[in-house]
Amino acid sequence: MHECQNANQYAKELLVWYDKHHRPLPWRQNINIYHTWVCEVMSQQTTLAVVVPKFSEFVKQLPTVDDLAVCDEDTLRQLWSGLGYYARARNLKKGAIFIVEHLEGRFPQSCKEWLEIPGCGLYTAAVIASVCFNEKVACVDGNVTRVVSRLLALSRDVWGSSGQSVIRDFVNSIISDERPGDFNQAMMELGATVCRKTKPLCLLCPLRSQCLASEKNCTELCPPQKPRRDAVDVELFALIIWRKATDTIAIVERTKGFLANTVGFPLIPEIEVLEVKKRFKSLKQFQLVELPGTFAHNITHHRISGKALVVQEVEDYWSAAVEDFWQKLGLPQPFYWVASQAIATKLSTSLDKKVFKLFHVSPFGHPNSKL
DNA sequence: GACCCGTGGGG
DNA sequence: TCCCCAAGGGT
Numbered sequence: 214m215h216e217c218q219n220a221n222q223y224a225k226e227l228l229v230w231y232d233k234h235h236r237p238l239p240w241r242q243n244i245n246i247y248h249t250w251v252c253e254v255m256s257q258q259t260t261l262a263v264v265v266p267k268f269s270e271f272v273k274q275l276p277t278v279d280d281l282a283v284c285d286e287d288t289l290r291q292l293w294s295g296l297g298y299y300a301r302a303r304n305l306k307k308g309a310i311f312i313v314e315h316l317e318g319r320f321p322q323s324c325k326e327w328l329e330i331p332g333c334g335l336y337t338a339a340v341i342a343s344v345c346f347n348e349k350v351a352c353v354d355g356n357v358t359r360v361v362s363r364l365l366a367l368s369r370d371v372w373g374s375s376g377q378s379v380i381r382d383f384v385n386s387i388i389s390d391e392r393p394g395d396f397n398q399a400m401m402e403l404g405a406t407v408c409r410k411t412k413p414l415c416l417l418c419p420l421r422s423q424c425l426a427s428e429k430n431c432t433e434l435c436p437p438q439k440p441r442r443d444a445v446d447v448e449l450f451a452l453i454i455w456r457k458a459t460d461t462i463a464i465v466e467r468t469k470g471f472l473a474n475t476v477g478f479p480l481i482p483e484i485e486v487l488e489v490k491k492r493f494k495s496l497k498q499f500q501l502v503e504l505p506g507t508f509a510h511n512i513t514h515h516r517i518s519g520k521a522l523v524v525q526e527v528e529d530y531w532s533a534a535v536e537d538f539w540q541k542l543g544l545p546q547p548f549y550w551v552a553s554q555a556i557a558t559k560l561s562t563s564l565d566k567k568v569f570k571l572f573h574v575s576p577f578g579h580p581n582s583k584l
Numbered sequence: 585g586a587c588c589c590g591t592g593g594g595g
Numbered sequence: 596t597c598c599c600c601a602a603g604g605g606t
Binding site: 253298401404405 | 603605
């Protein structure tokens with residue numbers, strides 16, 4: 214097992230290094246519970262270079278938990294645009310509402326209490342509790358897992374729940390008594406900048422003399438690679454349903470599956486396109502144009518290849534039969550009409566922006582061009 | 585435990 | 596161009 218006299222040594226060396234070398238991230242300037250919460254949720258599975266500007270804009274537009282709790286969905290989506298994993302934004306707002314409505318706007322004070330907040334798991338609750346409340350609780354993310362697996366030369370699986378427990382127990386055994394928050398951030402910072410996945414900079418590492426993987430020269434084997442799913446190819450169509458009379462375009466709220474909790478163009482599997490085309494073609498009020506070109510987009514392990522179909526209503530039809538027809542088409546609901554000039558500002562997902570680009574550059578599709 | 589969910593940046 | 600991946604959490 215790990216000896217206690219070493220525990221202080223790990224923390225001591227690490228904190229000396231951290232004080233000297235940590236990056237000046239915006240949320241590190243002065244500790245703010247709301248800021249810490251927002252930046253940690255934003256940072257989940259996301260690179261910090263992308264997070265930093267998004268974080269600043271987010272807390273500028275929504276400075277307090279009260280602002281977040283009452284913000285409109287469109288604002289939230291725009292602030293989250295480019296970050297992905299949109300459930301995080303939904304949970305963040307749910308958490309804000311919970312804090313405002315059930316905790317009288319007072320933030321939870323411990324790791325255990327933070328675990329009750331939507332979107333806060335073991336990692337996030339531990340970071341907030343240690344950084345904001347000086348709670349001595351280990352936080353274990355991908356960086357920390359890598360650092361510890363090398364310190365202990367663990368080449369067996371460390372990503373499953375039992376492996377994560379081993380990592381967490383070890384970190385709890387060496388965590389600083391005086392500065393648990395800085396210690397946790399230091400472990401992550403070390404993993405991000407020195408104990409990197411590939412080409413670790415062992416010569417710069419403050420823990421080198423205590424690192425078994427460095428000693429055995431086996432950093433490449435520790436930790437073992439996370440298992441990954443094979444990519445799956447998906448073909449789909451985006452529908453650009455455009456009312457000429459009002460110059461508006463149909464936007465749907467996606468409630469499940471890909472891009473849940475976002476709004477954008479209706480998406481249908483390639484295999485259903487024929488049926489949809491047939492239904493529109495049976496009505497003289499519509500003209501169909503399949504835009505030239507395709508767009509490529511990845512969602513987790515799905516490799517999406519997409520095309521866009523413009524469905525233009527050249528004579529009035531929707532005003533009378535819209536609800537019924539929409540339902541018969543099996544398109545996502547609810548939907549609403551957005552002025553074509555305002556479409557670009559409504560879209561928040563990368564996929565929708567790619568679709569819009571196909572539309573915008575096309576002589577067949579541009580709202581300002583004559584069809 | 586298995587599987588789900590986005591995106592931008594880097595090699 | 597293509598593949599890899601990053602300060603995870605929910606179901």
